[in-house]
Amino acid sequence: xxxxxxxxxxxxxxxxxxxxxxxxxxxxxxxxxxxxxxxxxxxxxxxxxxxxxxxxxxxxxxxxxxxxxxxxxxxxxxxxxxxxxxxxxxxxxxxxxxxxxxxxxxxxxxxxxxxxxxxxxxxxxxxxxxxxxxxxxxxxxxxxxxxxxxxxxxxxxxxxxxxxxxxxxxxxxxxxxxxxxxxxxxxxxxxxxxxxxxxxxxxxxxxxxxxxxxxxxxxxxxxxxxxxxxxxxxxxxxxxxxxxxxxxxxxxxxxxxxxxxxxxxxxxxxxxxxxxxxxxxxxxxx
Amino acid sequence: xxxxxxxxxxxxxxxxxxxxxxxxxxxxxxxxxxxxxxxxxxxxxxxxxxxxxxxxxxxxxxxxxxxxxxxxxxxxxxxxxxxxxxxxxxxxxxxxxxxxxxxxxxxxxxxxxxxxxxxxxxxxxxxxxxxxxxxxxxxxxxxxxxxxxxxxxxxxxxxxxxxxxxxxxxxxxxxxxxxxxxxxxxxxxxxxxxxxxxxxxxxxxxxxxxxxxxxxxxxxxxxxxxxxxxxxxxxxxxxxxxxxxxxxxxxxxxxxxxxxxxxxxxxxxxxxxxxxxxxxxxxxxxxxxx
Ligand SMILES: Nc1ncnc2c1ncn2[C@@H]1O[C@H](COP(=O)(O)OP(=O)(O)O)[C@@H](O)[C@H]1O
Ligand SMILES: [Mg+2]
Numbered sequence: 001x002x003x004x005x006x007x008x009x010x011x012x013x014x015x016x017x018x019x020x021x022x023x024x025x026x027x028x029x030x031x032x033x034x035x036x037x038x039x040x041x042x043x044x045x046x047x048x049x050x051x052x053x054x055x056x057x058x059x060x061x062x063x064x065x066x067x068x069x070x071x072x073x074x075x076x077x078x079x080x081x082x083x084x085x086x087x088x089x090x091x092x093x094x095x096x097x098x099x100x101x102x103x104x105x106x107x108x109x110x111x112x113x114x115x116x117x118x119x120x121x122x123x124x125x126x127x128x129x130x131x132x133x134x135x136x137x138x139x140x141x142x143x144x145x146x147x148x149x150x151x152x153x154x155x156x157x158x159x160x161x162x163x164x165x166x167x168x169x170x171x172x173x174x175x176x177x178x179x180x181x182x183x184x185x186x187x188x189x190x191x192x193x194x195x196x197x198x199x200x201x202x203x204x205x206x207x208x209x210x211x212x213x214x215x216x217x218x219x220x221x222x223x224x225x226x227x228x229x230x231x232x233x234x235x236x237x238x239x240x241x242x243x244x245x246x247x248x249x250x251x252x253x254x255x256x257x258x259x260x261x262x263x264x265x266x267x268x269x270x271x272x273x274x275x276x277x278x279x280x281x282x283x284x285x286x
Numbered sequence: 287x288x289x290x291x292x293x294x295x296x297x298x299x300x301x302x303x304x305x306x307x308x309x310x311x312x313x314x315x316x317x318x319x320x321x322x323x324x325x326x327x328x329x330x331x332x333x334x335x336x337x338x339x340x341x342x343x344x345x346x347x348x349x350x351x352x353x354x355x356x357x358x359x360x361x362x363x364x365x366x367x368x369x370x371x372x373x374x375x376x377x378x379x380x381x382x383x384x385x386x387x388x389x390x391x392x393x394x395x396x397x398x399x400x401x402x403x404x405x406x407x408x409x410x411x412x413x414x415x416x417x418x419x420x421x422x423x424x425x426x427x428x429x430x431x432x433x434x435x436x437x438x439x440x441x442x443x444x445x446x447x448x449x450x451x452x453x454x455x456x457x458x459x460x461x462x463x464x465x466x467x468x469x470x471x472x473x474x475x476x477x478x479x480x481x482x483x484x485x486x487x488x489x490x491x492x493x494x495x496x497x498x499x500x501x502x503x504x505x506x507x508x509x510x511x512x513x514x515x516x517x518x519x520x521x522x523x524x525x526x527x528x529x530x531x532x533x534x535x536x537x538x539x540x541x542x543x544x545x546x547x548x549x550x551x552x553x554x555x556x557x558x559x560x561x562x563x564x565x566x567x568x569x570x571x572x573x574x575x576x
Contacts, residue, residue, distance in 0.1 A: 032378075153394065153395050154393055154394060155393065156394070156395045157386075157389065157390060157391075157392055157393065157394060157395055157396070158390060158391055158392070158393065160386065160390070161386045161390030161391065164372075164376075164378065164383060164386065165383070165386065165390075165446075167365070167367035168365055168366075168367060168387070168446070168447075169386075169390060169391070170341070171339050171341070171360060171363070171365045171367075172360055172361075172365075172387075172390065172391050173360050173391055174390065174391050215377050216377070219377045219378060219379045219382075219429075219430045220378075220379060220382065221378050221382050222395050222396055225395070226398075
């Protein structure tokens with residue numbers, strides 16, 4: 001019996017890989033920059049964007065990406081040096097969620113004839129439907145995921161510099177503001193794409209868990225970046241496989257379960273490592 | 287005089303938000319000189335560093351840094367901003383933070399296994415190791431920087447500022463929030479670098495005493511006025527008393543060193559400094575880095 005025997009599984013693996021790569025890489029900087037809340041807010045913006053698109057009868061994904069990228073840029077504009085503070089994010093977040101509810105009502109009222117499909121669409125945006133996407137959509141997801149990953153790798157080093165040491169990086173000529181905006185847009189695109197796979201509600205797990213795990217297991221930034229991407233892909237693959245072998249269970253649940261489990265293992269590992277290291281440590285090998 | 291000057295200010299003034307902070311500052315710094323910028327909180331010492339970096343224009347006068355307008359020679363300047371402790375939970379090694387000082391402005395990511403194939407990479411690794419050695423941070427450079435003490439972090443950040451062999455070091459209160467032995471240690475380290483590597487050092491300080499014996503030149507800024515010149519001329523009871531408008535005494539301690547005491551915001555009074563942090567609206571945000 002093979003997971004790849006069923007074409008919908010292949011499709012899901014293709015889409016999931018692209019999304020997980022992007023989430024792992026973006027998530028690493030999200031955690032390092034203490035912008036996890038931004039990621040959380042943007043994943044819910046995806047929900048509002050999708051519902052707005054449905055309400056106006058345009059392609060759901062247009063609304064989703066437009067909303068995510070626009071709000072991401074808005075966060076940057078409202079914040080200092082392309083980084084918004086929690087109060088700003090919280091306010092925009094609440095307002096956007098309110099809009100989401102508004103569009104949902106608008107949409108379900110207009111569609112009252114065929115209420116079933118509208119309900120499904122809403123649920124899909126909230127909780128994801130990676131098994132239901134077409135092979136064309138999967139290829140798109142892969143391409144977008146790889147594109148986001150490439151851009152992120154391209155800016156990774158100056159972004160790390162700007163993250164750890166903003167003033168010094170700026171003095172050295174690193175375009176701190178521009179990097180901040182670019183990163184926000186990358187979060188927006190990632191949130192828009194990933195919310196289709198794992199849903200707005202659960203996206204945060206895919207953004208934060210692999211990155212959090214990576215930061216626990218290594219203190220080398222570029223190794224951590226790679227570990228985070230690999231772990232993201234691992235979580236999605238194992239999650240998809242588990243959902244395949246345990247019938248009638250939601251994929252998103254399994255992906256999040258695997259992500260949480262790896263994170264828990266990493267916490268245990270780092271606790272143990274720290275305890276072992278405690279008495280009079282000096283340097284580790286380079 | 288300008289020929290070999292690393293830095294020169296002529297009748298320079300600066301204003302922030304329409305308010306004139308200081309004016310009439312003349313200063314010329316040569317390689318290997320150690321210069322202190324002194325004065326109470328909020329007079330514009332950090333602002334002076336920003337002018338030298340080129341992030342803020344001077345309102346009047348002329349400013350030349352490394353023979354060019356400020357900001358043009360950023361490559362050859364090592365900068366240590368005021369503040370800052372890394373968040374205790376930050377799990378990035380000190381050596382990586384130092385490394386960013388060398389190549390943090392380059393696009394892309396370091397390729398895995400490049401050490402084996404690229405001589406440039408090996409040279410860079412060697413330079414980072416060397417500069418960490420120079421500041422005496424080898425013992426903890428491979429630990430997460432968040433777990434290092436304030437003094438250890440400061441040494442690593444000095445290494446980061448030094449890693450590109452700058453000709454000018456701009457240090458904004460590097461001794462702030464350190465205990466006395468660490469203040470003395472870092473001050474001695476900076477002096478050694480200044481002499482050994484012939485780097486010109488401009489150090490903003492709130493408390494002049496730890497660096498008093500190393501200084502070649504001093505700029506004293508108080509609101510409305512400034513005095514600059516050789517340390518022996520500026521740090522005198524008369525000049526300081528005139529600048530502050532209240533009695534300040536410069537004493538000679540038993541071991542021959544000078545000590546500055548007195549004045550409402552006299553640099554020597556540590557307790558004053560902390561009270562001052564709360565009472566003043568301070569331009570710099572001392573936020574923890576993540
Ligand atoms: N970006 C800014 N906008 C407006 N005022 C500022 C800004 N930065 C600093 N200031 C003001 O300029 C003055 C000098 O600040 P600063 O150079 O940081 O002082 P110092 O370093 O000597 O303590 C302070 O009164 C501060 O409030
Ligand atoms: Mg200052």
